[in-house]
Amino acid sequence: MSPATPIITLGEPLIELSEIDSTNMYAMEQIHAQKALSGSVYQTDFQTNGKGQHGRIWESHRGENLLCTYILELNALKQGKNWVPSEQLGLSAAVALGAQAFFMEFAGEETKIKKPNDIYWRDRKAGGILIENMVKSDRWGKAIIGMGININQTTFDTIEGKPVSLKQITGKSFDPISLAKELCQHLEHRFLVLENKPFDQLLSAYNNQLYKKDELVPFKRNNIQFQAKVNGVDKDGHLLIMHGVEERIRFGEITWLL
């Protein structure tokens, strides 16, 4: 196998579902029924119970956006010497980088990754990622990688994250199915990096695309507002901010005021 050969082919098969509760839930059911192959992608026009991060709902108008779930057999990455399953950050970073590169292809360089794996264009959220069921203790399992990326929708029911779509950015409409296939290429490329290159290389690529990197950002902690410079994300997934001294921030410790 040449070093550039993908170890995982994504999008074969690509299963189109006109309506489903959630592509992540459907993918999980297929795994439990032993019907899911690694590389399968489930795409839908509409979700009746789309899942967002932290128990939130993911809303999307019918047929307008990219709503899909990729199944990845983590075992397929096992051949690599640089990655172990306990390093979940690696997979999360690889997926975020793939999604960011995909969106940037159409929306340009102002596309960034907001930690851990939101896709932002300027100060607005263009897409979200929900990775579930990755690894139990040291056992290799399947990752369920759900993506919701705003494509043709121009009005939003939520104000959270100030949503934006590709159509609002470019003035053009796109075919979500073609884009789901396009996204596969970007993800495959990043999985190759995850498997074959040192983790530091992936982390450095992730930090290069990090939202607000090296900028002063208003934050809030325990009801106190302050400004700090975003230095990056470390190998344990902590946000590093410069506020007098460099601090390692755990999830939920501070709120972004943007």
Ligand code: BTN
């Ligand atoms: C987030 O809250 O930012 C993550 C949103 C992930 C939404 C996608 S849409 C396709 C897949 N199926 C789901 O139910 N959720 C993910």
